[in-house]
Amino acid sequence: MTDRFDTISFLSDFGLTDEFVGVVHSVIRSIAPQVTVIDITHGIAPHDTRAGGLALARSANYLNPGVVLAVVDPGVGTSRRPVAIEVGDGMSVLVGPDNGLLAPAVGMVGGATRAVELMSSDHRLVSLGSTFDARDIFAPAAAHLCNGVPISDLGPEIDPVTLIPGVLPVSREDHGAFVGEVLWIDRFGNCQINIDPTEIETLGDRLRLSIGDDHRTAVRCDAYDQIAAGRVGLIVDSSGLMSIAVARSSAATELGLREGSELRLSRFDDSEPSGISSPVTLTRNKDR
Amino acid sequence: MTDRFDTISFLSDFGLTDEFVGVVHSVIRSIAPQVTVIDITHGIAPHDTRAGGLALARSANYLNPGVVLAVVDPGVGTSRRPVAIEVGDGMSVLVGPDNGLLAPAVGMVGGATRAVELMSSDHRLVSLGSTFDARDIFAPAAAHLCNGVPISDLGPEIDPVTLIPGVLPVSREDHGAFVGEVLWIDRFGNCQINIDPTEIETLGDRLRLSIGDDHRTAVRCDAYDQIAAGRVGLIVDSSGLMSIAVARSSAATELGLREGSELRLSRFDDSEPSGISSPVTLTRNKDR
Amino acid sequence: MTDRFDTISFLSDFGLTDEFVGVVHSVIRSIAPQVTVIDITHGIAPHDTRAGGLALARSANYLNPGVVLAVVDPGVGTSRRPVAIEVGDGMSVLVGPDNGLLAPAVGMVGGATRAVELMSSDHRLVSLGSTFDARDIFAPAAAHLCNGVPISDLGPEIDPVTLIPGVLPVSREDHGAFVGEVLWIDRFGNCQINIDPTEIETLGDRLRLSIGDDHRTAVRCDAYDQIAAGRVGLIVDSSGLMSIAVARSSAATELGLREGSELRLSRFDDSEPSGISSPVTLTRNKDR
Numbered sequence: 001m002t003d004r005f006d007t008i009s010f011l012s013d014f015g016l017t018d019e020f021v022g023v024v025h026s027v028i029r030s031i032a033p034q035v036t037v038i039d040i041t042h043g044i045a046p047h048d049t050r051a052g053g054l055a056l057a058r059s060a061n062y063l064n065p066g067v068v069l070a071v072v073d074p075g076v077g078t079s080r081r082p083v084a085i086e087v088g089d090g091m092s093v094l095v096g097p098d099n100g101l102l103a104p105a106v107g108m109v110g111g112a113t114r115a116v117e118l119m120s121s122d123h124r125l126v127s128l129g130s131t132f133d134a135r136d137i138f139a140p141a142a143a144h145l146c147n148g149v150p151i152s153d154l155g156p157e158i159d160p161v162t163l164i165p166g167v168l169p170v171s172r173e174d175h176g177a178f179v180g181e182v183l184w185i186d187r188f189g190n191c192q193i194n195i196d197p198t199e200i201e202t203l204g205d206r207l208r209l210s211i212g213d214d215h216r217t218a219v220r221c222d223a224y225d226q227i228a229a230g231r232v233g234l235i236v237d238s239s240g241l242m243s244i245a246v247a248r249s250s251a252a253t254e255l256g257l258r259e260g261s262e263l264r265l266s267r268f269d270d271s272e273p274s275g276i277s278s279p280v281t282l283t284r285n286k287d288r
Numbered sequence: 289m290t291d292r293f294d295t296i297s298f299l300s301d302f303g304l305t306d307e308f309v310g311v312v313h314s315v316i317r318s319i320a321p322q323v324t325v326i327d328i329t330h331g332i333a334p335h336d337t338r339a340g341g342l343a344l345a346r347s348a349n350y351l352n353p354g355v356v357l358a359v360v361d362p363g364v365g366t367s368r369r370p371v372a373i374e375v376g377d378g379m380s381v382l383v384g385p386d387n388g389l390l391a392p393a394v395g396m397v398g399g400a401t402r403a404v405e406l407m408s409s410d411h412r413l414v415s416l417g418s419t420f421d422a423r424d425i426f427a428p429a430a431a432h433l434c435n436g437v438p439i440s441d442l443g444p445e446i447d448p449v450t451l452i453p454g455v456l457p458v459s460r461e462d463h464g465a466f467v468g469e470v471l472w473i474d475r476f477g478n479c480q481i482n483i484d485p486t487e488i489e490t491l492g493d494r495l496r497l498s499i500g501d502d503h504r505t506a507v508r509c510d511a512y513d514q515i516a517a518g519r520v521g522l523i524v525d526s527s528g529l530m531s532i533a534v535a536r537s538s539a540a541t542e543l544g545l546r547e548g549s550e551l552r553l554s555r556f557d558d559s560e561p562s563g564i565s566s567p568v569t570l571t572r573n574k575d576r
Numbered sequence: 577m578t579d580r581f582d583t584i585s586f587l588s589d590f591g592l593t594d595e596f597v598g599v600v601h602s603v604i605r606s607i608a609p610q611v612t613v614i615d616i617t618h619g620i621a622p623h624d625t626r627a628g629g630l631a632l633a634r635s636a637n638y639l640n641p642g643v644v645l646a647v648v649d650p651g652v653g654t655s656r657r658p659v660a661i662e663v664g665d666g667m668s669v670l671v672g673p674d675n676g677l678l679a680p681a682v683g684m685v686g687g688a689t690r691a692v693e694l695m696s697s698d699h700r701l702v703s704l705g706s707t708f709d710a711r712d713i714f715a716p717a718a719a720h721l722c723n724g725v726p727i728s729d730l731g732p733e734i735d736p737v738t739l740i741p742g743v744l745p746v747s748r749e750d751h752g753a754f755v756g757e758v759l760w761i762d763r764f765g766n767c768q769i770n771i772d773p774t775e776i777e778t779l780g781d782r783l784r785l786s787i788g789d790d791h792r793t794a795v796r797c798d799a800y801d802q803i804a805a806g807r808v809g810l811i812v813d814s815s816g817l818m819s820i821a822v823a824r825s826s827a828a829t830e831l832g833l834r835e836g837s838e839l840r841l842s843r844f845d846d847s848e849p850s851g852i853s854s855p856v857t858l859t860r861n862k863d864r
Binding site: 015016025033046074075 | 295
């Protein structure tokens, strides 16, 4: 039995106000003290498996080989399966609930090469209740994998095709325009959308952004600070997707966008006969 | 002088917005670079020694042997004593202010076997002010203990019976019912109460939950997702205590509970002659 | 090529809700797995380079020798320079944007001994967008420096005098009084001001604190808990600067102070002919 992995990348919806994250770190250290745990984030909104799955997918290309421990688990204690999913022929293993959370990241790295249900009582903690599987089931499994315990020792193999898929919204073309939605609003209020930069290349550098009945002019740019005051920018963000941004303020607040909001990008002149647009007047954030 | 401990578990009310936690980590690393620091949580409400003591006690069974550094310290700079408390005949040492914060955890692991007041000027930083003992006194003491400095070198021994006790609320029986209070509301709004699952076994699986003049039916269950919409669940939580929960929402918000709120659990039929109850209509969270 | 540094101290305005910080940790570990990363704080207000610079300066004396990675970068992707600044003849290197953020800390430790612009494509990640230089430029540079890559390999040398200075507000004397402003409000609501304790020694232990037209009596003290209820205290804080505090509550809330608020400290009796003052009645925080 040799050390197999030296890194656990950990994401959850636990927040940092309670001791949940610290206890999971402690459990990992008690089983596999040599392992480094990297906290991806614990700020996923409670129970939001979609947001957790997206954060994991955005991070996937940058995570170190090893174990990914991801827990957003509203069904904890029910019959939903606790699983370990091997990817890249063993380069990494994702550990968490089988509820779609892990699916986008698994897909990004080429799909599952093997999966097991975490049923081995030798690799769980004896638990006082059934509400904290991250502590009692997932963290011990992750730590034992790092110690070189074969994935097959953690429970019966399951067919990867039976894993719950992640449901990610896809954009669609509609008469030359593109209809998508907001995937993610970051701390700065930038709104990542599910429209690929290459899709909208034919629309030019100046586009029409429609949110319900509200129409704006959006200008493609390469840096947030290129966006003029009062204007809306479209920028290829760090995930390689389009983001809607405004200058040194929150686009989400300015435009009333939320995660899941639908929007439409079309040619600027489709509905502007003159091809001329007056500057967009944005409502500025009230000073807080 | 050999390395004595390799882990410091760190809890505070410092939050993560300021640099307090980072500076404490830096001080520890400058004295004992080989040590791993695990952050239990820094989200204890400012000055709330009771909440800090409870979080530490909930974590205690899972912490690694070593030093526990816990700082919720409204009396910093006054005559309250900075202390190190040895437990388990030296398996671990708790370092922090003598204000009741450490007491519940010390009690859980069998009580203090030794204690000292942190008076040694050789094991403190020279400080610019008297407001940050975590940096200047507690972190250095924790780091020196990890380096193998004997606890007796850190200051004069004090009698453990003189340590300030933690004052934890106890539940009481009242004509076959149990009166307790909310110990902790977690990120998900689950309300942990100071009533032991074994105490209420005689009350059956369907109980009456009274909060002031508000009476609800509470149903015992094993998983949050077993709780039907609009119902209140009672679940043995990850600490082995009873928690009040609702389905995928915050029980605290639904029921108007806060930490310290009093409540009463009694037989369901004590006040329901027919033994039949209409479904509880809960006020749903307004969409934010 | 030998290991040069073993610690990266990391500060940003990224918050902990998104995965930004976790991704930066992952990138560092992928290049320099032996390095320990200490998070100073990621709670700097978005784009607030002044607050970030102050937090870094307050921390500077306690950071471990090594690399300081600091990113508050509203101009990411524009022509503002990404830089590495050597201080203490190589004891540490600060890495981040050249926008004034690093300047106060550089000044505190004696100024830059060398600086380069981070232009080497060998020491950057290939990036999908231009919005996350912390991941693509700054973290790789920090990690390579730890691996012993000479600073001169990271890009062309630049003259330290061309680095953007930090603009820190200075206090001024005005007819024997001192006019300053709030530099920082911490989690507890204590208000650090830019007035040195030695400056106001001649004003005595009981001073007049003026905030606009609002005049209060402020009493010098050595511990927060020495401040009587309803009184305002002046205390030498952990940075060695004056802080305004109230007993177990937020001075910022009680006094309506914000970062940048101007205030004035003068002799108590300058405007109180009788030398007697009625107790200040503070508006208590409403119970939440």
